Amino acid sequence: RKFYAEIFQAATNGRKLLAILIDPDKFIEAETKLYLKKLPKQTTHIFVGGSTVENFKTEKTVKAIKAETDLPVILFPGDYSQITETADALLFLSLLSGRNPEYLIEQQVKSVEKLKNSKLEIIPTAYILIEGGKECAVQRVSGTKPIPQSEVTSVVNTALAGQFLGKKLIYLEAGSGADFPVSEEIIAEVKKAINIPLIVGGGIRSLEQQEKAYKAGADMIVMGTQFEN
Numbered sequence: 001r002k003f004y005a006e007i008f009q010a011a012t013n014g015r016k017l018l019a020i021l022i023d024p025d026k027f028i029e030a031e032t033k034l035y036l037k038k039l040p041k042q043t044t045h046i047f048v049g050g051s052t053v054e055n056f057k058t059e060k061t062v063k064a065i066k067a068e069t070d071l072p073v074i075l076f077p078g079d080y081s082q083i084t085e086t087a088d089a090l091l092f093l094s095l096l097s098g099r100n101p102e103y104l105i106e107q108q109v110k111s112v113e114k115l116k117n118s119k120l121e122i123i124p125t126a127y128i129l130i131e132g133g134k135e136c137a138v139q140r141v142s143g144t145k146p147i148p149q150s151e152v153t154s155v156v157n158t159a160l161a162g163q164f165l166g167k168k169l170i171y172l173e174a175g176s177g178a179d180f181p182v183s184e185e186i187i188a189e190v191k192k193a194i195n196i197p198l199i200v201g202g203g204i205r206s207l208e209q210q211e212k213a214y215k216a217g218a219d220m221i222v223m224g225t226q227f228e229n
């Protein structure tokens with residue numbers, strides 16, 4: 001299976017995607033079946049990752065999930081230690097909204113030893129942090145500032161810079177548990193500017209918020225906190 005090709009195809013055809021994010025730190029292996037049973041039926045992907053995760057916890061989580069479902073399991077790692085061969089694909093993130101070289105390139109270099117002989121599908125992803133109310137984990141861990149929601153042009157230009165750099169996905173992130181999600185205006189303007197699939201996550205709780213994000217132009221929505229609850 002070609003996981004990026006599937007996402008690209010869906011985005012081209014206007015088929016909306018829903019990824020549920022599982023944080024290995026909060027995941028209880030013994031409850032895998034129950035977890036998966038409770039997934040919304042529209043779920044198309046499972047993302048696994050967190051800002052800080054204990055060693056080997058990601059691998060255990062991915063294995064447990066893969067044993068119970070055929071949904072693609074895609075790594076969404078907070079750092080290179082979370083990379084595990086047991087997943088299907090990897091969002092190879094670069095935090096383009098920030099100016100911390102550690103998350104722009106250093107983590108990526110550190111991950112190479114793990115990746116150079118790997119079968120994981122690597123998907124270059126521009127990760128853009130946008131203000132979502134309270135300080136989020138990405139902000140804390142990366143020591144970078146999110147782009148204010150009022151700076152629409154700055155978000156659009158960052159996304160386009162990502163596309164010009166060769167990223168295959170643009171990921172607009174308001175932060176896990178954000179007070180408010182990325183605005184429809186930002187989603188619409190970014191979508192208009194780029195020609196690669198657009199992922200939106202952070203602070204999306206209701207069906208109504210989901211619908212709004214899809215209508216504005218999100219190809220894939222990521223939900224974590226709401227599902228955990």
Ligand code: 1GP
Pocket residue numbers: 021173174175176177178200201202203204222223224225226
């Ligand atoms: C993934 O961080 C998000 O982009 C998930 O956010 O936990 O707020 O759904 P929530």
